[in-house]
């Protein structure tokens with residue numbers, strides 16, 4: 001399961017690369033089994049390329065890049081899909097073996113089967129997202145579907161990570177539920193929620209291409225709150241479709257995330273009852289949020305180069321990992 005967690009981080013990185021290189025729409029069909037075989041003849045490459053030429057993205061973004069250019073974006077998308085299938089095998093084959101030899105409890109077996117099914121569903125959601133990019137008036141996928149795909153990937157990752165950590169460490173270490181400990185525990189939950197919300201906001205920032213505007217920090221076009229924040233009506237529409245508001249919200253949430261993590265560490269380090277493992281995890285989370293914040297600003301100031309966008313997206317998963325490890329190490333609060 002830990003191997004699958006590593007593979008999932010790799011998958012999130014590959015997803016970022018695929019999105020940022022505009023490769024996601026290059027494979028225009030979804031064949032869960034036979035799609036594993038890439039084009040093997042020149043005729044098949046030409047057929048796939050001819051298909052791709054029919055969608056608006058080709059004409060607007062990649063017009064005239066030739067078969068070699070098409071092959072480049074095709075391989076990015078193909079590897080992303082292939083990696084997904086490979087994860088399915090890495091989960092399924094040991095699962096069958098361990099279940100047959102009676103190593104796994106029924107509960108764990110059922111949970112792992114559920115993860116396998118959800119992994120398949122994530123593939124289907126990926127296709128649901130990609131299909132939205134083929135509409136006659138679009139050159140990219142629908143932001144809402146991008147966020148759906150991203151959120152499901154993170155949710156599945158959290159579930160597998162939690163299960164893996166619990167399998168490694170089945171008995172939580174008792175931590176006395178003093179008021180200070182309970183406060184840090186509650187803050188750790190809040191941190192997980194705000195990190196998740198910042199990630200969703202990051203999804204909309206990426207989906208609406210908001211990172212290509214207002215490339216200054218901390219001001220946006222000379223203002224702390226950009227002019228035109230509330231341009232759209234009804235008001236809530238701004239949070240999803242207005243580039244100024246989408247980017248501002250992501251910055252604001254990221255700043256709140258960093259501040260909340262700072263506060264949690266401050267209290268956590270003054271609460272010795274938490275124990276060393278939980279305090280170490282808090283410190284790791286602190287370093288990670290600093291790195292992620294700096295990467296976010298770098299991505300913005302450099303106008304979203306592929307490497308920075310990919311690393312920023314991947315480090316979001318690593319930040320979430322540290323937040324989950326903190327929560328996992330605090331599992332024993334009040335438990336005898």
Ligand code: HEM
Nearest residue numbers: 198199202203205206211254257293296297300309313316
């Ligand atoms: C706690 C800190 C942060 C987290 C967890 C976070 C998370 C994310 C995630 C997950 C994405 C990509 C979503 C996707 O690909 O669908 C993203 C995109 C982005 N973030 Fe952040 N972010 C953080 C801080 C920041 C900061 C401080 C800035 C800049 C001030 C920033 C600027 C951006 C930009 C410009 C994008 C779009 C890049 C692209 O198009 O690929 N982020 N963020």
